[in-house]
Amino acid sequence: MRTEAILLIAATLNLAVIIVLSLSTALLKARRERRARRHEEELALLRPVMMRYLATWEDGDAHDLADMLIGYRGVTTSFEELVAGLLPKLRGADRSMLVDILRRRGTIEEARQGTASRRPVRRYRAVELLGAAGVSEGIPEAAKLLGDRNTDVRLAAVRALGRIGTGEAGAALLEHLDSEEGVKHPIPPHPVTMALLRIGTDATEPLIRALEAESVEVRTIATEVLGVLGVYPAVAGLQTRMRVDPSLSVRLGATHALGRLSMPGSVDDLTAMLRTEEDTEVLAAVCTALGRIADPATVPELEQAVAHPHPTVRVAAAMALVPFGETGLDRLREIAQRDAEGGDAAREVLARNSIATDTTPLISL
Amino acid sequence: MRDFLESAVIGFNSFVIIYFLALNSLYLLIVLIAARAQRRAQRMSSETALEDLFANPLTPGVSVLVPAYNEEPSIVSSVHSILDLRYPQLEVVIVDDGSTDGTFDVLQQEFELQPSTRVAAGVVETVGQVNSVHISRDGQIVVIRKENARRRGDALNVALEYSRYPLVCMIDADSVLEKDALMHVVRPFVDDPEHVAATGGAIRPINGCPTERGMILEKRLPKAWAPRIQVVEYLRSFLLGRVGWSAFNGLMIISGAFGLFRRDLVQQIGGLTADSLAEDADLVNSLHHRLRQEKQSYRIVFVPHPVCWTEVPENLKILSRQRRRWSHGLLEVLWRFRGMIANPRYGRMGLLVLPYYVVFELLTPIVEILGLICLPLGIAFGILNWQAAVLYALVAIGYGILLSVVAIVVDDLSYQTYRRWKDLGILLVAAFLENFGFRQMHAFWRLRGLWSGIRGSNAAWGEMPRVGFKETSGASAS
Numbered sequence: 001m002r003t004e005a006i007l008l009i010a011a012t013l014n015l016a017v018i019i020v021l022s023l024s025t026a027l028l029k030a031r032r033e034r035r036a037r038r039h040e041e042e043l044a045l046l047r048p049v050m051m052r053y054l055a056t057w058e059d060g061d062a063h064d065l066a067d068m069l070i071g072y073r074g075v076t077t078s079f080e081e082l083v084a085g086l087l088p089k090l091r092g093a094d095r096s097m098l099v100d101i102l103r104r105r106g107t108i109e110e111a112r113q114g115t116a117s118r119r120p121v122r123r124y125r126a127v128e129l130l131g132a133a134g135v136s137e138g139i140p141e142a143a144k145l146l147g148d149r150n151t152d153v154r155l156a157a158v159r160a161l162g163r164i165g166t167g168e169a170g171a172a173l174l175e176h177l178d179s180e181e182g183v184k185h186p187i188p189p190h191p192v193t194m195a196l197l198r199i200g201t202d203a204t205e206p207l208i209r210a211l212e213a214e215s216v217e218v219r220t221i222a223t224e225v226l227g228v229l230g231v232y233p234a235v236a237g238l239q240t241r242m243r244v245d246p247s248l249s250v251r252l253g254a255t256h257a258l259g260r261l262s263m264p265g266s267v268d269d270l271t272a273m274l275r276t277e278e279d280t281e282v283l284a285a286v287c288t289a290l291g292r293i294a295d296p297a298t299v300p301e302l303e304q305a306v307a308h309p310h311p312t313v314r315v316a317a318a319m320a321l322v323p324f325g326e327t328g329l330d331r332l333r334e335i336a337q338r339d340a341e342g343g344d345a346a347r348e349v350l351a352r353n354s355i356a357t358d359t360t361p362l363i364s365l
Numbered sequence: 366m367r368d369f370l371e372s373a374v375i376g377f378n379s380f381v382i383i384y385f386l387a388l389n390s391l392y393l394l395i396v397l398i399a400a401r402a403q404r405r406a407q408r409m410s411s412e413t414a415l416e417d418l419f420a421n422p423l424t425p426g427v428s429v430l431v432p433a434y435n436e437e438p439s440i441v442s443s444v445h446s447i448l449d450l451r452y453p454q455l456e457v458v459i460v461d462d463g464s465t466d467g468t469f470d471v472l473q474q475e476f477e478l479q480p481s482t483r484v485a486a487g488v489v490e491t492v493g494q495v496n497s498v499h500i501s502r503d504g505q506i507v508v509i510r511k512e513n514a515r516r517r518g519d520a521l522n523v524a525l526e527y528s529r530y531p532l533v534c535m536i537d538a539d540s541v542l543e544k545d546a547l548m549h550v551v552r553p554f555v556d557d558p559e560h561v562a563a564t565g566g567a568i569r570p571i572n573g574c575p576t577e578r579g580m581i582l583e584k585r586l587p588k589a590w591a592p593r594i595q596v597v598e599y600l601r602s603f604l605l606g607r608v609g610w611s612a613f614n615g616l617m618i619i620s621g622a623f624g625l626f627r628r629d630l631v632q633q634i635g636g637l638t639a640d641s642l643a644e645d646a647d648l649v650n651s652l653h654h655r656l657r658q659e660k661q662s663y664r665i666v667f668v669p670h671p672v673c674w675t676e677v678p679e680n681l682k683i684l685s686r687q688r689r690r691w692s693h694g695l696l697e698v699l700w701r702f703r704g705m706i707a708n709p710r711y712g713r714m715g716l717l718v719l720p721y722y723v724v725f726e727l728l729t730p731i732v733e734i735l736g737l738i739c740l741p742l743g744i745a746f747g748i749l750n751w752q753a754a755v756l757y758a759l760v761a762i763g764y765g766i767l768l769s770v771v772a773i774v775v776d777d778l779s780y781q782t783y784r785r786w787k788d789l790g791i792l793l794v795a796a797f798l799e800n801f802g803f804r805q806m807h808a809f810w811r812l813r814g815l816w817s818g819i820r821g822s823n824a825a826w827g828e829m830p831r832v833g834f835k836e837t838s839g840a841s842a843s
Contacts, residue, residue, distance in 0.1 A: 003753065004753050004756055007753070008756055011759040011760050014759075014760065014764060014766075015763060018766055018770050021770050021774055022770060022793055025774045025777055029781075029786070029789065032781070088413070121409060131413065155414070156409075156414075159411070159417055188556055188557045189558075190558045194418075194424075194555070195417075198417065198421075228422055311487060344484045345484075348483055350482075351481050351482040
């Protein structure tokens with residue numbers, strides 16, 4: 001009897017919770033729909049004013065419209081959503097006008113203060129807004145959050161600095177990474193690389209300095225970014241890194257970068273690497289770099305590399321022969337006849353090349 | 366004798382009720398942890414992060430591997446949906462695994478494929494012989510025709526051999542991915558490339574959703590109850606359950622319908638186990654096994670954002686075959702990695718996750734079926750009174766329903782995938798109906814799967830007849 005009573009209570013309780021949960025979901029859904037309707041109404045009010053403001057920036061009306069936008073106080077969420085949607089699409093004067101409105105509404109200041117909030121979600125949103133607005137006054141706050149205890153916040157700070165996009169932001173990123181050995185909450189290198197690429201050539205100076213950094217990670221990032229950005233003044237530094245750096249990833253990054261920069265002055269260093277380097281990944285990168293430079297004197301070296309025991313190097317070397325035009329393709333055709341010594345890689349590259357360049361229509365009209 | 370029988374029946378029924386209370390409580394805990402993680406992930410979601418990922422030249426390329434066996438009705442839509450994905454650098458590697466229908470013909474016609482002499486990397490062993498390789502003019506689609514080895518794992522290994530990007534995404538040929546799906550699952554690799562070994566995306570049933578060229582036009586629930594119940598199942602176990610385990614870094618399964626892996630790691634473990642029936646779970650466990658043995662710090666992450674839509678069986682016969690295969694596959698995987706179970710060397714995988722799967726996943730059908738037999742027997746022999754029996758059943762079933770309702774509520778609060786009021790009502794009804802007939806049949810199918818696993822039956826990768834997506838343009842396949 002006692003067991004039955006317990007079971008009855010449990011079953012009733014269960015049923016009650018199910019009913020309460022179902023009803024609350026329905027209530028929340030109704031509330032959400034009501035909010036969405038109100039939000040749409042607010043957007044319908046704000047959007048045309050915003051568009052007129054952005055379209056009439058040279059007119060005297062702009063001031064009145066700006067005042068009007070600043071005056072809408074009860075629509076913060078809708079306003080911020082509208083701005084967040086517009087900011088990435090705008091450049092130049094339009095963007096500055098929008099940021100100006102945010103400043104005058106106090107949104108930027110609030111975001112700067114929000115970066116010190118105890119709630120991670122608030123810090124996250126604040127730094128995202130600073131990044132989206134691209135305001136340089138947000139750099140110290142964003143840089144501070146690079147060491148935040150919450151991973152998402154740290155990553156948002158990295159992205160924000162990339163979006164702010166000044167040399168100062170780039171230097172803050174690299175300096176933080178260089179100084180964080182042994183820290184409890186490190187930032188992963190790849191997002192930093194992406195942020196630096198977004199900053200672009202404005203970050204040239206700190207990047208060239210970073211080639212001499214203590215941290216292997218920072219040197220690797222610097223080589224990669226300098227190569228992708230095509231920073232020619234960095235060639236000497238990159239050649240040194242490729243030759244003497246004790247870290248494999250730095251040597252690899254420098255080799256990739258020199259290939260991207262395609263400087264004929266790097267040929268001697270690269271061919272020397274082809275003879276001495278043992279790591280297959282670096283060797284493949286050297287082949288790719290030589291292919292990009294396409295100095296005819298390097299054809300025999302690449303031909304030898306097509307017979308390398310490792311398939312990655314074989315294919316990279318075979319692909320590197322393609323940019324040499326007919327000379328390279330002739331060599332590949334010859335190698336393709338062989339059963340061993342790179343015949344497979346040559347055949348694959350020739351096949352890929354024929355597909356990529358064949359423009360004959362499939363059906364003759 | 367009667368006393369003994371009475372004690373045995375009462376004892377066993379108490380065990381069953383405690384077992385299901387423990388199982389559901391544990392699951393409820395996982396779901397609540399998942400709800401918290403999901404809420405936080407949603408509040409910290411970032412469109413700018415995806416934009417940066419898309420615009421960046423260093424974003425890693427992805428090879429999407431698609432094993433296809435008799436997928437004529439849906440393969441073209443699937444490939445279109447992959448090509449339309451927002452991702453800067455990707456290729457699609459399709460393995461036509463000895464299809465007997467027009468899978469290859471429709472692909473050739475749609476994408477103007479040309480014969481190619483592309484060679485395999487030669488790193489992973491494969492079984493079925495490759496007959497030919499075909500490539501589209503832009504090089505973005507590679508189709509490999511091979512002999513059927515009756516194993517999906519072998520088809521994926523072949524695709525792996527012909528892929529070239531550092532990340533490989535394994536999907537089902539009937540999967541439809543959301544526009545930003547790849548960006549969502551690649552993001553953990555970009556944010557933490559040194560540690561993330563694999564990511565899995567959330568899966569939802571596509572049945573009932575109108576599509577056009579592999580894009581979902583409207584998210585709707587299926588028309589029939591069997592797939593509707595599967596929607597609830599997917600919400601409960603595939604979505605929330607996996608988010609919960611992921612929070613512990615204890616994800617044991619990344620669904621074969623949509624998973625992303627570092628190619629070098631998959632190659633290091635020798636690719637997928639070709640003869641496994643649960644090659645997806647086997648692959649994830651092989652990664653755990655290897656990385657734990659090497660004492661590496663790694664993460665296997667589940668991305669809760671709903672990203673992949675897949676066709677689920679509408680017909681009970683096909684569904685039973687699928688569930689038997691899953692159960693058989695689970696047994697195979699747990700047996701293969703038995704050395705990890707309760708072994709402290711494998712950390713929480715060995716001490717928590719795998720024991721959970723043995724006690725609460727593998728053995729559940731046995732306990733459930735025995736419970737179903739004992740309850741009426743107890744009543745028939747007068748050992749249990751029927752009121753007590755009904756109450757036992759009500760508590761066990763009610764807790765199961767509660768769990769499903771929590772999953773539906775969490776999903777509705779987080780993603781609002783199904784916008785219509787009617788759909789919310791249908792899901793709640795499906796959560797209720799699941800427990801009357803479906804759940805018992807499911808337990809029986811799983812038990813049969815377990816039995817065939819114990820007997821070592823050579824169960825093959827079964828064919829699942831596709832109905833094709835509900836194309837609004839009128840191009841729907843039969």
